[in-house]
Amino acid sequence: MNKSYQFRIYPNKNQEVKLNRTLSTCRHLYNDSLAERKRESELNKLERDFGIIPWGKPEWINYYDQADELTAAKTAYQKEVFSQVLQNVLKRVDRSFKNFYRGFGYPRFQGRNRYNSFTYPQSGFGIEDDKLILSKIGSIRIILHREIEGKIKTCTIKKDIDQWYVTFSCEIDKPILLVEIRTETGIDVGLKSLLTMSNGEQIEPPEFLRESEDKLKQEQKRLSRKKKRSHNKNHQRIIVAKVHRKIRNQRKDFAHKTSRILVETYDHIVFEDLQIRNMVQNHCLAKSISDAGWSQLIGFTKAKAECAGKVVELVKPRNTSQNCSSCGNSVPKDLSVRVHICPFCGLEMDRDHNAAINILKISIYTAGTAGINACQGTQRSIDAAGSSPPFRGE
Numbered sequence: 001m002n003k004s005y006q007f008r009i010y011p012n013k014n015q016e017v018k019l020n021r022t023l024s025t026c027r028h029l030y031n032d033s034l035a036e037r038k039r040e041s042e043l044n045k046l047e048r049d050f051g052i053i054p055w056g057k058p059e060w061i062n063y064y065d066q067a068d069e070l071t072a073a074k075t076a077y078q079k080e081v082f083s084q085v086l087q088n089v090l091k092r093v094d095r096s097f098k099n100f101y102r103g104f105g106y107p108r109f110q111g112r113n114r115y116n117s118f119t120y121p122q123s124g125f126g127i128e129d130d131k132l133i134l135s136k137i138g139s140i141r142i143i144l145h146r147e148i149e150g151k152i153k154t155c156t157i158k159k160d161i162d163q164w165y166v167t168f169s170c171e172i173d174k175p176i177l178l179v180e181i182r183t184e185t186g187i188d189v190g191l192k193s194l195l196t197m198s199n200g201e202q203i204e205p206p207e208f209l210r211e212s213e214d215k216l217k218q219e220q221k222r223l224s225r226k227k228k229r230s231h232n233k234n235h236q237r238i239i240v241a242k243v244h245r246k247i248r249n250q251r252k253d254f255a256h257k258t259s260r261i262l263v264e265t266y267d268h269i270v271f272e273d274l275q276i277r278n279m280v281q282n283h284c285l286a287k288s289i290s291d292a293g294w295s296q297l298i299g300f301t302k303a304k305a306e307c308a309g310k311v312v313e314l315v316k317p318r319n320t321s322q323n324c325s326s327c328g329n330s331v332p333k334d335l336s337v338r339v340h341i342c343p344f345c346g347l348e349m350d351r352d353h354n355a356a357i358n359i360l361k362i363s364i365y366t367a368g369t370a371g372i373n374a375c376q377g378t379q380r381s382i383d384a385a386g387s388s389p390p391f392r393g394e
């Protein structure tokens with residue numbers, strides 16, 4: 001089982017210069033290697049189309065070629081960076097090509113603001129007391145606010161505007177005892193950052209998150225009014241980036257808290273598979289944006305459930321908001337209709353609540369009886385949870 005831990009680190013001025021220089025060296029290597037592979041693939045295409053083998057090199061260049069090249073001829077800048085960190089950059093290029101072959105976008109050149117991390121994949125780092133020791137950089141002050149479990153595999157340093165973080169990816173080998181499934185819930189994740197469970201309980205995101213989102217809109221508007229390429233515009237851009245960061249952190253916090261509550265309360269948790277949902281209804285932009293935050297929540301819930309021996313299931317979305325959770329008939333309604341009223345069986349309930357029940361019904365673990373139980377006054381879920389809403393409006 002893998003688990004990752006993130007901590008903030010506090011480099012001094014001198015160390016920050018080195019960190020920035022390492023990032024820049026890595027970024028240049030990334031872009032150069034990407035350019036080389038791009039060139040090679042174009043030559044390769046030439047050969048395929050016209051039957052010529054230019055410069056007698058018919059093969060594709062791969063990670064190993066580039067790694068050999070790197071060891072053979074390092075620039076002065078590259079010599080200042082721990083060698084495995086550089087190799088990891090080549091690995092990243094390689095991975096981006098592999099992703100491309102799997103159907104993702106073509107690898108992109110990385111600008112200064114985009115390329116923001118580097119990784120020690122095996123060694124070259126360590127922790128001593130309250131210091132993170134990085135080879136070729138120094139020992140940086142770190143605040144370890146939680147204990148690290150398991151064996152640290154990789155160490156990634158990340159820059160976030162004016163702050164620095166380290167992420168340790170750890171391997172924990174402790175046996176996981178599977179829990180017998182006694183409690184379960186289906187969860188509908190809504191457009192307005194609202195979470196509805198199949199027992200009708202809802203979890204709302206904290207108020208301050210909404211306040212930050214309003215502030216972001218404000219600052220973005222201000223940014224769009226600034227003159228192009230002006231000093232003011234640059235300054236405003238940093239302000240916007242910082243608000244973004246604040247929201248990101250608040251969302252993450254919310255996702256951690258919520259997922260903890262879910263996993264503590266339920267043994268079996270069912271969500272809709274958002275990737276499929278996006279493919280089906282990608283015309284709704286707002287929905288796919290809000291889904292980005294939900295993916296994080298689902299990811300955290302999965303990770304925590306795995307540790308606890310519980311089950312998170314992702315089901316294919318199947319008209320969960322349209323169908324009646326009691327009689328199964330289709331009751332079409334657009335997004336503005338908030339209440340599900342069934343003309344066939346008379347069921348009347350909140351739209352999201354109806355969807356959440358349907359999501360639980362699709363679950364393969366409970367197919368059949370669970371659905372019927374869930375509709376009949378949601379008795380089953382209430383018995384299972386037996387609690388008041390976890391932290392509505394906190």
Ligand SMILES: [Zn+2]
Nearest residue numbers: 324327342345
């Ligand atoms: Zn009905």
